[in-house]
Amino acid sequence: MLKQTEGSHAVAEAVALCRPDVICAYPISPQTHIVEGLGEMVKAGEVNNCEFINVESEFAAMSVAIGASAAGARSYTATASQGLLFMAEAVYNASGLGLPIVMTVANRAIGAPINIWNDHSDSMSMRDAGWIQLFAETNQEALDLHIQAFKLGEELSLPVMVCMDGFILTHAYERVDVPTQAQVDAFLPPYEPRQVLDPSEPVSIGAMVGPEAFTEVRYLAHAKQMQALELIPQIAAEFKQTFGRDSGGLVRPYRIEDAETVVVALGSLLGTIKDTVDRLRDEGHKIGVLGINSFRPFPIPDIRDALEKTQRIVVVEKCFAVGIGGIVSRDVRMALRNRPQPVSTVVAGLGGRAVTVASLRKMLLDAAADKLEPLTFLDLDWSIVNKQLERDRQKRRSGPIAEAVLRDIGVIAAKMV
Amino acid sequence: MMKKPFAITLDVGSSLANHTGSWRTERPVYLDRLPPCNNACPAGEDIQGWLFHAESGDYEQSWRSLVENNPLPAVMGRVCYHPCEGACNRGQIDSPVGINSVERFLGDEAIKRGWKFEPPAKQSGKxxxxxxxxxxxxxxxxxxxxxxxxxxxxxxxxxxxxxxxxxxxxxxxxxxxxxxxxxxxxxxxxxxxxxxxxxxxxxxxxxxxxxxxxxxxxxxIGKRTYIPAGDSAKILDAVSVLRSMEGEDQPMLGRRVIVYGGGNTALDVARTAKRLGATEAIIVYRRNRERMPAHDFEVEEALQEGVMIKWLSTIKQAGDSSIMVEKMALDDKGWPQPTGEFETLEADSVVLALGQDxxxxxxxxxxxxxxxxxxxxxxxxxxxxxxxxxxxxxxxxxxxxxxxxxxxxxxxxxxxxxxxRGASHEPAPKHEVAGFDKLNPWYYSDAPKTVRPVLDIIRRQSTFEEVVGGLDETNALYEARRCLSCGNCFECDNCYGVCPDNAVIKLGPGKRFEFNYDYCKGCGICVSECPCGAIKMVPEQI
Amino acid sequence: MDQTVKFYQTGTFTVGNRLLSEENRSVQANMQRTNSLNSGHRACQGCGEALGARYAIDAAMNASNNQLIAANATGCLEVFSTPYPETSWQIPWIHSLFGNTAAVATGIAAALKVKGRRDVRVVAQGGDGGTTDIGFGCLSGMFERNDDVLYICYDNEAYMNTGVQRSSATPPAARTATTMPVGPEPGNVFGQGKSVPLIAMAHGIPYVATATVADLRDLEAKVKHAMSLNGARYIHIFVPCPLGWGAASHDTIRLARLARESGLFPVFEAEFGEVKSVSKIRHRVPVEEYLKPQRRFAHLFGKNPAFETIARIQATADRNIRKFGLLEEAVS
Missing domain, CATH: 3.50.50.60 (FAD/NAD(P)-binding domain)
Structure with a gap:
């Protein structure tokens, strides 16, 4: 059924259609409307036989999900930003225990300075936590990925993070096609846990594992993610069969057939990039796009294949590793090892800064002319940065940077997109 | 079956493969220590053993256990001076277990119920x-x-x-x-x-x-001593007096009876004289109450009945209606020495209770x-x-x-x-005594000794009815259950419960327990928490 | 609580009694007890926590007709019971993290509710560190939501597994690796720490109780009662640690008994925030008797005894005795 609705609500409806058993909700840090929507649906009886639990923290949210999942319940929660970091220990634990929890991460920046807007720093901080991480480009895809995530996670006994850009997707009203319950039921079988806490067949889950077996346990976690590389396209194909839509998969190429420059990115940014690329193509530039849908597992063979013929690669990412540079681009370089093409990192859209077609276009033209630095911060205001650096040089105790910067640019609140 | 994840999910009970017994430097062992009551019993009764059966109300089994060593429990339950009770560890908690009264209860119960001894399995021909x-x-x-x-x-x-x-x-x-x-x-x-x-x-x-x-x-044969006496002085010996009580003619002692001696027999005679109608029954004894060989409870009962005792006195002379006594003083070693002070007491008869030959x-x-x-x-x-x-x-x-x-x-x-049989009897070696220090008295509730009903004083002075009554079943059971079972397992399950390693195997009613040395780490909690001291630690042979 | 069975030979204090009727016997006296925590675990000799855990979980198993699932915090109990490749647990059991056990249990309870398995009950358990410190947020959340979980804290008054560091349950003056007996105020300082039982009561949950490994029947009765209720329940069990306290391995139960008899560890139960019953002191002892056998208090004794410090500890005991009425009508 086609609906004009908010991204958060679309996801809430998708999760509800997956017949979750237990939903744990900590509303803040920062908040989305997903659990609010689910809470209302559960309370109103629209989701049958589901426990909606208001917990006291994100750490508890993930912990309740761990307990519920281990007891055989289909378990769901959502978080973002600081919240994801606060639950970090439990995030690692869920994957270590092999519990197929599905969690929405409405991507946002991490403080300090405190900032509630979108970038990918939160998900990226958990990229090694052993979860599958799927990135949605649109609200429709976000909706679809949740349905696929339960199937994927439960098949592999691994937790899945569905990452969607905070505000840009979660708070945007778009038209989405909401499937029927019958369609979802046909696609997603009931949860059959691989291990379960059951008095009729007792087991001890969560043993202490020493040096004698720890490496093997970790390798097996890796092997499972490698299995996911096969399963993700398979499930995407099944999904298309049932719902008639392309959604998910590992990577999504766009106009790369003869591209000399390929832009690699994740999430909603792909829309703007595709618009920019279309215009540049119109102008005769051989340029294409490769969207990464599955960041973990990282689809090295698919990326390697897709980028085989291009001359240069530009990775635009909404996150960066302080002290070295890009995060996604390092993985892309890993995929392209032994290849001659340069991989440039462009850090863009941090803390909710708008990524405009104009800025992208200028950057891509530079790239096509091989004038792009290996690490570029899109739209960085050098005058402010240099002023602060100068202040620091002159005075040891120059005061808090964030406030100094705000004074420099003369705004009290940052502009929101 | 689930496909369990490697290493982090484990099958239950698998720790049994880990034999923690190898950590041990000392091992607990069960033992039977000798209860102080048994140790003190001149008849060699296994008192703790028969009380064990009485505790569960199985009086016949208790009686059968008792008569292994003593065929006269109803008698002994009345006349034994019960050194067992003096040794009883319970005395250090509240008061000793009334072993003697339970013995009497069992003896009386056996008479009442007509329990018989088991005949021997076969005859020896000897x-x-x-x-x-x-x-x-x-x-x-x-x-x-x-x-x-x-x-x-x-x-x-x-x-x-x-x-x-x-x-x-x-x-x-x-x-x-x-x-x-x-x-x-x-x-x-x-x-x-x-x-x-x-x-x-x-x-x-x-x-x-x-x-x-x-x-x-x-x-x-009653012992005599030389007392200068007039012809008409009536001097008898205690054994003869008591023996004549069994005949048809009761002894003629008169209204004022002097008994000479300080043992239990002296008290028996004095109390008998009182019952025969003497207005005065006076015991003359050369030392004081602390040094009197008679049991204190008998002295107490006699005094209650009106028997009088002339302490620190010897009889110097006996006449037909009076005697002369000399006051004595104890020397440093507690022996009586004459003082030269004399006194005259009226006496119709003098009974000598100075021991027997x-x-x-x-x-x-x-x-x-x-x-x-x-x-x-x-x-x-x-x-x-x-x-x-x-x-x-x-x-x-x-x-x-x-x-x-x-x-x-x-x-x-x-x-x-x-x-x-041409052999020689070697008594089994005595176990070490279960002294109070071997017990964990915490586990015993406070339960003071039942006071046996005592015949009211008037009847005691005039009749030969039994002075001390028996226990009824309720208080006999209560009394038996006051037994601490010193040194002998009474299956309280403490060792079985308190072992942090489940290394005690319970064998079932009457079968006690066994250690599972595969898992016993030798912590010793079972020993500390055994109420009755029936476990001890011994060094492990390494 | 069950009716007190008075039995004179060993009263109500021993584990079993051959003369009691079956229904009056303790779970631990039963030859068929579940031994939920089985032999072969790697707890130290004389471990109070291993004992307390088997007492409590066997009782919970008995009360739930063996339909029980346990969540366990990181800590001694977890480490000594489930090192790969062996587990000592005979029941469905999960260990997730140090600080989230109450929440994990909440999740299990929620899953069981959804599945309609009302017959299967959930226990969460942890040490004092996992309960009073790092797990406290999740614990309070579980209490506040009145989730259908019985949380059992095995309190040995410090972080023992990691080398005896102070927790918020460590008593004043005690030596730990982070409160050494040096300086002007040797050992753990006075005026810190918290009573989680009292805090649990403040949540108004259906049942809160304290117990010790020295009184099995009381402990079992409390677990049994807790299992008969629904909603959030909390039992705080005092479990001496020979290693961390520097005590003889055979003194584990004795020390628990002395803690109770001195008044330092009040044993009581409360319903909906109100104290309902108190275990009276049977033979009161001065706190020295409890402190002396423990090397963690050794600096209070010796050549120059810290009389003033001992008096402050005695004052704590006296306060407990007054506050909970631990002395009235002594029971036997």
Whole structure:
């Protein structure tokens, strides 16, 4: 059924259609409307036989999900930003225990300075936590990925993070096609846990594992993610069969057939990039796009294949590793090892800064002319940065940077997109 | 079956593969320590053992356990001075277990219910002569009969019981009780020939074709002392007085009776005199109450009944209606010394209670016997220096109590049995005593001793009814359950419960427990928390 | 609570009693007890926590007809019971993290509710560190939501597994690796720490109780009662640690007994925030008797005894005795 609705609500409806058993909700840090929507649906009886639990923290949210999942319940929660970091220990634990929890991460920046807007720093901080991480480009895809995530996670006994850009997707009203319950039921079988806490067949889950077996346990976690590389396209194909839509998969190429420059990115940014690329193509530039849908597992063979013929690669990412540079681009370089093409990192859209077609276009033209630095911060205001650096040089105790910067640019609140 | 994740999900119970017993440097072991009551019992009763059965209300089993060592529980439950209770560890918590009263309850219960002794499985074909039907003789006869020997008792008098009948007043031991317990021994197959005085033991053995003999003639001759006395002074001896109580003619003691001596017999006579109608019964004793050999509770009962005691006094002279006593003073060593102060007391009669001697004439023809201080010397197996002739009770060197006599009889019987088989009896080595320090008294609730009903004082002064009553079943059970079971497992499950390693195996009712040394780490909690001290730690052999 | 069975030979204090009727016997006395925590675990000799855990979980198993699932915090109990490749647990059991056990249990309870398995009950358990410190947020959340979980804290008064560091349950003056007996105020300082039982009561949950490994019957009765209720329940069990306290391995139960008899560890139960019953002191002892056998308090004794410090500890005991009425009508 086609609906004009908010991204958060679309996801809430998708999760509800997956017949979750237990939903744990900590509303803040920062908040989305997903659990609010689910809470209302559960309370109103629209989701049958589901426990909606208001917990006291994100750490508890993930912990309740761990307990519920281990007891055989289909378990769901959502978080973002600081919240994801606060639950970090439990995030690692869920994957270590092999519990197929599905969690929405409405991507946002991490403080300090405190900032509630979108970038990918939160998900990226958990990229090694052993979860599958799927990135949605649109609200429709976000909706679809949740349905696929339960199937994927439960098949592999691994937790899945569905990452969607905070505000840009979660708070945007778009038209989405909401499937029927019958369609979802046909696609997603009931949860059959691989291990379960059951008095009729007792087991001890969560043993202490020493040096004698720890490496093997970790390798097996890796092997499972490698299995996911096969399963993700398979499930995407099944999904298309049932719902008639392309959604998910590992990577999504766009106009790369003869591209000399390929832009690699994740999430909603792909829309703007595709618009920019279309215009540049119109102008005769051989340029294409490769969207990464599955960041973990990282689809090295698919990326390697897709980028085989291009001359240069530009990775635009909404996150960066302080002290070295890009995060996604390092993985892309890993995929392209032994290849001659340069991989440039462009850090863009941090803390909710708008990524405009104009800025992208200028950057891509530079790239096509091989004038792009290996690490570029899109739209960085050098005058402010240099002023602060100068202040620091002159005075040891120059005061808090964030406030100094705000004074420099003369705004009290940052502009929101 | 689930496909469990490797290493992080484990099958239950798999830790049994880890034998933590290898950590141990000390191991706990169960043991039976000797309860202080058993240790103190001259008759060698397994008191804790029979109380164990009484605790569960199985009085017959309890009685059967008791009579293993003593065939006269109803008698002993009345006349024993119960050194067991003096040794009882419970005395250090509240008051000792009333062992004696439970014994009496069991004895009375056995009479009431008509419980009989089990006959011996088979006869040995050997004949044993027992001389004297007192406690020692009866005890030996009973034990020998149970071992399958044919036993005949030759008793000089017309009745059985010896000093139990002729030395202990009725108010302490009703005669029907004594008769019932003797009758049960007779029913076991022991023959008692009354009015059969053995004058020459060797002759009697030869005539009767006896393979062995046990002599237990007792000490019936009252000791005399020289007291200057007028012709009309009435001076009797305590044994004769008490014996004549059993006849038809009660002794004529008069209204003012003086008893001379400080033992239990003196008290018995004084209390008897009171019951016979004496207005004054005065005991004259040369030392003070602390040094009096009589049991304190008997002194107390006598004083309650109006018996008077003249402490630190000796009789210097006896006239027809009065005596003269001299006051004494104790020297540094506690011996009485004359003071030269005299006093006159009115007296219709004087009864001497100064101890008894043994009539050893039956041994005159036996060569080579060693007699010292008026008693026969025996080896540690109770045999005289004449092979096959054993002796016990008051006629051998020892404390003269009924309980000791019963112990002698049992011990002699075991040795006679061994001797008849050409073997020698080796008593099992004594276990270490379960002293109070071996117990964990925390686990015992506070439960003070039941006070036995005491006959009201007026009836005691005028009649020969039994002074101390028995327990009824409720308080006998209560009393039995006050037993701490010192040194002997009573299956409280503490070790089974408190082991952090589940290394104690419970074997089921009556079977106690076993350690599982595969897992026991040797922490010792079971030892600390065993209420009764039935476990100890021993170093591990490494 | 069950009716007190008075039995004179060993009263109500021993684990079993051959003379009691079956229904009056303790779970631990039963030959068929579940031994939920089985032999072969790697707890130290004389471990109070291993004992307390088997007491409590066996009782919970008995009360739930063996339909029980446990969540376990990181800590001694977890480490010694489930090192790969062996587990000592005979029941469905999960260990997730140090600080989230109450929440994990909430999740299990929610899953069971959804599945309609009302017969299967949930227990969460942890040490004092996992309960009073790092797990406290999740614990309070579970209480506040009145989730259907029985949380059992095994309190040995410090972080023992990691080398005896102070927790918020460590008593004043105690030596730990982070409160050494040096300086002007040796050992753990006075005026810190918290009583989680009292805090649990403040949540108004249906049942809060304290117990010790020295009184099995009381402990079992409390677990049994807790299992008969629904909603959030909390039992705080005092479990001496020979290693961390520097005590003899055979003194584990004795020390628990002395803690109770001195008044330092009040044993009581409360319903909906109100104290309902108190275990009276049977033979009161001065605190020295409890402190002396423990090396963690050794600096209070010796050549120059810290009389003032001992008096302050005695004052704590006296306050407990007053506050909970631990002395009235002594029971036997």
């Amino acid at each position: 004949q044993v002569l027992v001389v004297g039907a007192g406690p020692s003789g009866l005890s030996a006869a009973y034990q020998l009969a149970r071992m399958g020997h044919k036993v005949t008792i030759h008793e000089a008098g017309p009745l059985s019981g010896g000093m139990m009948r002729f030395g202990i007043p009725k108010y302490r031991l009703p005669r029907d009780v004594l008769d019932a317990e003797v009758q049960r021994i007779v029913e076991l197959g022991v023959t008692i020939k009354y009015d059969t005085k053995v004058t020459d033991i060797l002759e009697s053995m030869k005539t009767g074709k006896f393979d062995a003999a046990f002599l237990a003639v007792g000490a019936h 043994v009539d050893l004439s039956l041994l005159d023809a036996v060569p080579g016997l060693e007699i010292k201080d008026g008693v026969v010397q025996v080896s540690k197996n109770m045999m005289t220096s004449h092979a096959g002739i054993f002796a016990g009770g008051d006629m051998v060197p020892s404390e003269r109590t009924v309980t000791v006599a019963i112990g002698h009889g049992k011990k002699a019987a075991r040795n006679i049995d061994a001797w008849l």
